[in-house]
Amino acid sequence: MNDSEKFEVIIIGGSYAGLSAAMALGRSLRNVLIIDGEAPCNRFTPHSHNFITHDGEVPHLIAQKAIDQVLEYDTIKMIKDFAIHAKKTDIGFEISTKSKQSFSAEKLIFATGIKDLMLDIKGFSDCWGVSVIHCPYCHGYEFRNQKTGILSNGDSAFHLAQLVHNLTDDVVILTSEKANFSSEQQAKLRKHNIQIIENKILEIQHDNGYIKNVIFEDGSKTNFDAIYARIPFKQHSEIPESLGCEFTDTGILKADAYQKTNISGIFACGDNSSQMRSVSYAVATGNIAGAMTNMELIDDKF
Structure with a gap:
């Protein structure tokens, strides 16, 4: 992959929500890049529950199966990197990563999750x-x-x-x-x-x-x-704020029923934009974000 490659959609965050969004877009033949920093919020949890067909599964095994399935779609690419900066451009957005790569896309989906802030209690x-x-x-x-x-x-x-x-x-x-x-x-x-x-x-x-x-x-x-x-948290990525996205009083990204943020062309899904922190809900909101991003691309071009 070279630095000048352009995509229709960049998904920042490749856990359950981001992968779900990618699958919806891949099935619509959209040219998609997933950038994933490999730090899912539930990586410390031994087993995931309350997700039908996967009840009791080890979280990273669910994610790995999802990655394998999503990357079967030829128009989807995934890199292990960390998005650190974004800017608005005439055609959409440009993303810079920790490894000094730069990618552009017409639409962005933030599936970046949140970071729990541990209490200062030994153990x-x-x-x-x-x-x-x-x-x-x-x-x-x-x-x-x-x-x-x-x-x-x-x-x-x-x-x-x-x-x-x-x-x-x-x-x-x-x-x-x-x-x-x-x-x-x-x-x-x-x-x-x-x-x-x-x-x-x-x-x-x-x-x-x-x-x-x-x-x-x-x-x-x-x-x-x-x-x-119940412990405090912060957004795992500062990029949405830098682009002008709005947040609720509790610190989550504001997204409507279609997972759209207040900034045109930017969607959010998963834990970063919901109080309902579960794998199943992340997958559901990711699916919606992917479908609605595809619909927005259709409206732009058809």
Whole structure:
């Protein structure tokens, strides 16, 4: 591939959403380049769930099968690189990569995902995606009827408690600070025997990512099998912002029902533009983004 090669569509991000978009475009004979930095958000997770036909599969095996299938389409090319800069041109967009390559396209699809920001708790990052988890739908069944913590506070913790209590009666909320619940929320938590621990967490003891105990600042400890955590994140790529794409108050890319951003010719799909962080949803939004990008190309040229 040479630096002057031009494409109809460049997809930045080659995980589930990006590959799904690429397949839709490949089946429409579109000339597509996928640029992938090989850092999917769920790379630490041992098994993927709640995705029909792939329930319990190892995440990277799903992705590899998708790559193999997508690259069967002759008009799709994929490189392992990291897109670092983009600019608007008269014909569309130009993308520069970490390896100093430059590519142009009429349309862009951002399937760049997000980067979770680990909490400053010893052992937390080692357990992330294994037994410190984010989603009851993705992981909850595997920890059903087990002792479960919720590392959050306020409305977020209450919402998780509602979901998790359906999976286990042994739920403890870990605020690691003064609890912040309304009187109505407190009453409901008491009704369902959900304890609140305000002690600050110092460490999560584990065995290869599987929690054994939570150690608190006062020296006490409590055993858990799993802990749900709502942690901050940032966009994995700064390029959408540099091109003028808008974001929600929660930090995700704004995209409409057709996965279009506010910038003409730019689409977004997957975790970067949705609160629903799952493989199945990423695949669905990628499929829509690919189809709508193809439709936009048709409208431009037909």
